[in-house]
Amino acid sequence: MAWSHLRLSALPQQGGVLTKNNPLTPAARRALVESRKRASLGWRIIHWLGSLQLALVLLSTIAIACAAATIAESEFSTKIAQTYIYKAPWFLVWLGVLCINLFSVTLTRWPWEKKHVGFIITHYGIITLLVGAMIGLHTGFEGNVTLHKDKPPLRKVTVNRSIIQVESPTDTALYVMPFDASVARPSIKSPRVFDVPGTQLRIVADDFSDNLRKEETLAQSSKGGPGVLLRFTSPRMAQIVDMPLVLESDSPTEKDFFGLANIVLQRDPPMKTEATPPETQMVFGRFAPVVQGSNIPTGVAVSLSQDGRKVTISTADATSATYLREEIMRKPLAAAGSLVTVEDYWPDFEMRDGRPTTKSGDPNNPAALVRIQSSSGDGKPALVLSPKGNGISYQLQRSGKSYANGVAEKGDSFALGWADWEAELIESLPMAEITTFLKPGLPLPEGEVGIPGFRAKLTSNETSNVPSRWVPSGEITTLTDGKNVVRIGYGLELRPVPFSIRLVDFEVPRYEGTETPSNFIASVEFQDAATGELKTGTARMNHPASFPGTILANITGINYKFSQAEWNPRDLDETTLQVLYDPGWLFKWLGSLLVCVGISIMFYLKPKSTPRPS
16 A cells, blocks of 8 residues: 555645644645545545444444443353453453544544643543553453461462363363363353364263252262261251261261251160150040159140040140151150150050050040150260161260160151151161262352263264263262273363462451460561562552562553452461462553543643634
8 A cells, every 4th residue: 555645745735834833724634634535445444434424333243242242251250251342352342443433533633732632632542441451451460379387388270261171181281271161151052062182082061050069979889888878858948968887897876967966876875864754645536644753854745636536746846746646656756855656546545454455446435645755955966876687776866975866777767856847757778888979969049159060971983872970079079981080170271371479377366365366477578480480479458469569560560459359267278369460551651641641632632723824
């Protein structure tokens, strides 16, 4: 393209000689524009690129995209907005075209005059600002790093960018690929396929869950010890929990039940050590009950219907529940911190030779013997189990003393005395092992974060109907098609930095007389990987540490800033720092400054108008 026609000497003169004090009249400028557009294809392109029509199309599209991104961010997540709009290639191209439009519109004002100064500075400021934003979006990052005083320095930080790592079976090398399953959600209808480098194998992802749960189950084994699978249910809390236990040695196996109780499996039944004596009640369908036993009343009242078919249990807080007698016989029921068990029943009660019996099978005088054992106390309760034939014997303890015991076969349930929790024996095996598997959990309440992951399988042209496995974030999972094995990892990217960082000390000062933290002070040590130079820094609230931290690094934005993000109240030798790296900072700062200067010139420093030559 020839640019010689842009020289001032080649411009047509109207109304006299062009000087700084003798600008073009509007009519002369319009004539000049039309003249050079006719004379040069280059000028026609420049005027089209700098046209108001193109600017309106670009700005309207960007405005609509930003509005859509705002909605996506509020309705879905920031990742969705960034992936499909802010960091999408089309948005970057659109911003680039907008920069060309802004630059071209300044050229359409050539030759420039004093009145154009503010206009030109403002447009170049916007271009500089957009360039800085694009640099920051695509080369900068925000992440975090968790440091511990007793652990070695780290040279990687965790950034908010999901990736998969695939280990090729041909060279055992790790291959990394960006993949965020929560954004590009795979499904059976729209699976995501990844080629395993160096092979004909493919990894097919066909499902996603943002709340994977680890489940344990009991499996028969030729090597393991006795095992049981219990299912705990709480109708009031709508909870169902499966818990397998296996005896791998002569020592008891113990598990914690959410801090509420301990579950113990041992070979021999525990010794019976009664807690407070149980309260017994002989209840009648037509007469008042007879109460005997404990010196401390439980406050639980039991009544029997006149036909003996129903049992009603009432507590001191005026709550009651009615059950069919046949369904609860010899099954402990939890009520107000006690276990209520209907031990025996006589439809036509009478005493014969000092022993209760029944005269007939008709409900003429129904009566039932009820035992009420208090399970309250200060100690943590425990459920102690031992294998017994095809089932188990169990004992419920508190403070080391039992308040209920019994035998359960497969499918039997019994109350525990912990709120409304019940236990059911699902399986009892003489030789067993515990296997772990993943499955999608229920949707999480807003604000809670679970373990995300996707379901995948390893396929090839030679195999079909291969099993799928869930690949959780933060773990390595092995996939196989029956012949080949490939290891795959999924999670956030660990990005290397050109220095190491070590936690020297971490302090949490408190407000005087309280346990409320007044500050978080992390003393860190940086070491440059290239030169070995050491530098210390302190990150505290509203005061980040930085590396390299020089004046030039701070001005240019080629600087890593570390701010206090999280802390571990149970381990004051550990802290988590937020890491911010934004090499586009200088461009954004200069662009903002130029925009402010340009607007000030346009509105507050207008050049004085000069009389036009006659």
